[in-house]
Amino acid sequence: MTFTSTNPADFSEIVGTVPAANASDIVEALRRAKKAQAEWAKVPAPARGRVIANVGRLVEKNKESLSRIVTREMGKVYREALGEVQEVVDTCDFFLGEGRRLYGQTVPSEMPKKNLFTFRNPVGSVFIITAGNFPAAVPSWYLVPALLAGNSVVWKPSEFTPVVAKALTSLFHAGGIPKDLLITVVAEGEETFKALDLGLKEGLINKVGFTGSTEVGRKIGAKTGEYIQSACLELGGKNPMVVMPDANLDLALEGALFAGFGTAGQRCTSLGTLWLHESIYDAFLARYSSLVGDAKVGDPFSDVLYGPMISERYLDNHLRHLEMIKPHHHVSGSSALGRITQSNPRSGFVGDPDKGFFAHPTIVAGIKSDDELYYTETFGPLVTVGKFKNLDEAIELSNGHGYGLSSSIYTKDPENVWRFREGISAGMVSINNSTSGAEAHLPFGGNGKSGNGSRQSGIWVLDQFTRWQAMNWDWSNKLQKAQMDTIEIEHNPDFLL
Numbered sequence: 343m344t345f346t347s348t349n350p351a352d353f354s355e356i357v358g359t360v361p362a363a364n365a366s367d368i369v370e371a372l373r374r375a376k377k378a379q380a381e382w383a384k385v386p387a388p389a390r391g392r393v394i395a396n397v398g399r400l401v402e403k404n405k406e407s408l409s410r411i412v413t414r415e416m417g418k419v420y421r422e423a424l425g426e427v428q429e430v431v432d433t434c435d436f437f438l439g440e441g442r443r444l445y446g447q448t449v450p451s452e453m454p455k456k457n458l459f460t461f462r463n464p465v466g467s468v469f470i471i472t473a474g475n476f477p478a479a480v481p482s483w484y485l486v487p488a489l490l491a492g493n494s495v496v497w498k499p500s501e502f503t504p505v506v507a508k509a510l511t512s513l514f515h516a517g518g519i520p521k522d523l524l525i526t527v528v529a530e531g532e533e534t535f536k537a538l539d540l541g542l543k544e545g546l547i548n549k550v551g552f553t554g555s556t557e558v559g560r561k562i563g564a565k566t567g568e569y570i571q572s573a574c575l576e577l578g579g580k581n582p583m584v585v586m587p588d589a590n591l592d593l594a595l596e597g598a599l600f601a602g603f604g605t606a607g608q609r610c611t612s613l614g615t616l617w618l619h620e621s622i623y624d625a626f627l628a629r630y631s632s633l634v635g636d637a638k639v640g641d642p643f644s645d646v647l648y649g650p651m652i653s654e655r656y657l658d659n660h661l662r663h664l665e666m667i668k669p670h671h672h673v674s675g676s677s678a679l680g681r682i683t684q685s686n687p688r689s690g691f692v693g694d695p696d697k698g699f700f701a702h703p704t705i706v707a708g709i710k711s712d713d714e715l716y717y718t719e720t721f722g723p724l725v726t727v728g729k730f731k732n733l734d735e736a737i738e739l740s741n742g743h744g745y746g747l748s749s750s751i752y753t754k755d756p757e758n759v760w761r762f763r764e765g766i767s768a769g770m771v772s773i774n775n776s777t778s779g780a781e782a783h784l785p786f787g788g789n790g791k792s793g794n795g796s797r798q799s800g801i802w803v804l805d806q807f808t809r810w811q812a813m814n815w816d817w818s819n820k821l822q823k824a825q826m827d828t829i830e831i832e833h834n835p836d837f838l839l
């Protein structure tokens with residue numbers, strides 16, 4: 343069996359064909375990767391860092407060609423694809439130096455002639471499962487630190503972006519990562535889950551990393567929990583953007599346009615609900631609607647706000663979310679709803695909409711906290727808009743659905759900034775900036791329905807791919823008993839001046 347990957351902007355174009363793995367193929371790959379890990383862990387970390395440096399330089403050298411594959415296979419606009427590949431380079435640049443750090447500590451002992459130390463050990467073999475919306479950058483957040491830290495990786499990319507996965511994997515191998523240390527398998531969800539279960543049972547998996555929906559993340563979290571493991575979970579979001587009346591409204595409009603509709607709303611950091619203060623609600627909404635109404639949609643290789651949905655499945659999901667629009671909502675942003683076709687056109691569309699899976703941008707205003715659209719992640723070109731009276735209410739509305747990935751506030755008042763930062767439950771907070779576009783060396787991750795507190799990127803992800811080992815070394819040549827052979831220093835507890 344094979345997967346045939348087509349261009350979502352022109353589904354008559356085949357991007358590539360890759361073999362489909364079943365559960366036993368994946369288990370076999372897990373066995374090979376496990377075997378390869380022991381040798382890799384013996385390679386000094388600075389040398390592993392140099393391999394990561396090679397990979398970074400190769401990705402940089404192939405930036406345009408890899409970005410073109412990203413746009414052709416996934417559909418994001420070429421400028422964003424270049425940014426995504428740059429994020430892989432940034433991740434390699436950060437971790438190549440980590441090969442010369444991977445710091446442990448020296449810690450004083452409570453006893454003489456005894457020394458304490460900590461070491462970071464690789465967890466072993468890791469199984470990474472990623473989504474199609476960031477087919478190169480998000481996988482690199484797992485692959486790069488996991489390999490740098492001395493682990494082996496079996497990677498199951500999205501079945502919608504296997505050609506990007508193949509290309510990225512070949513760059514890792516060309517950079518010096520041994521073939522069995524990073525094995526990429528393309529498989530359907532059911533086979534992947536079967537392999538996860540079998541691999542955990544056989545002791546072939548020491549850590550799971552998963553980026554995708556909350557629904558699947560819950561199942562993976564439960565499965566790994568059975569084996570006393572906690573997966574690194576990066577799940578959905580319903581990211582709020584709060585606009586205070588004192589904000590730079592032009593800036594907020596620009597931010598809301600990019601956050602809501604960039605990547606056709608298919609980032610986990612995309613804007614969910616735009617919360618507007620009641621005093622600016624009508625005027626801001628009118629400007630936002632006309633800005634979105636005028637935006638160009640279409641061929642992702644031309645100058646458009648966004649291109650197609652990743653696949654028909656993502657388009658179908660978007661269509662299902664449109665059914666959640668209720669009579670009390672006010673819809674704007676385009677001349678029509680749903681799929682863009684020649685018979686359901688979008689003015690200014692660039693290209694032939696019938697060739698791909700394109701969707702009209704949709705703004706749903708008048709959102710209330712008991713609406714289905716309030717607590718549903720829509721993952722498409724759909725932004726909900728609601729009204730608030732004061733910052734406390736805005737924070738409550740921003741947290742109330744239980745997601746907590748990214749968030750944003752537009753204001754000029756530092757007091758609003760600090761109150762928002764303190765009150766918001768999200769793992770990431772933007773001030774006068776889009777909800778999307780996190781930099782590759784800050785902790786990335788969410789709380790509640792967005793994740794179990796695990797963080798990717800920067801130094802923080804090292805806690806996912808290493809285990810702390812504590813060592814004590816007693817060189818006194820006698821058995822010194824901790825907490826019992828204590829040292830008492832004479833002092834006068836009654837001393838007064």
Ligand code: UN1
Nearest residue numbers: 476609610611778779780
């Ligand atoms: C994702 O959608 O899974 O912060 C990741 C951003 C990007 C990464 C998004 N740097 O929008």
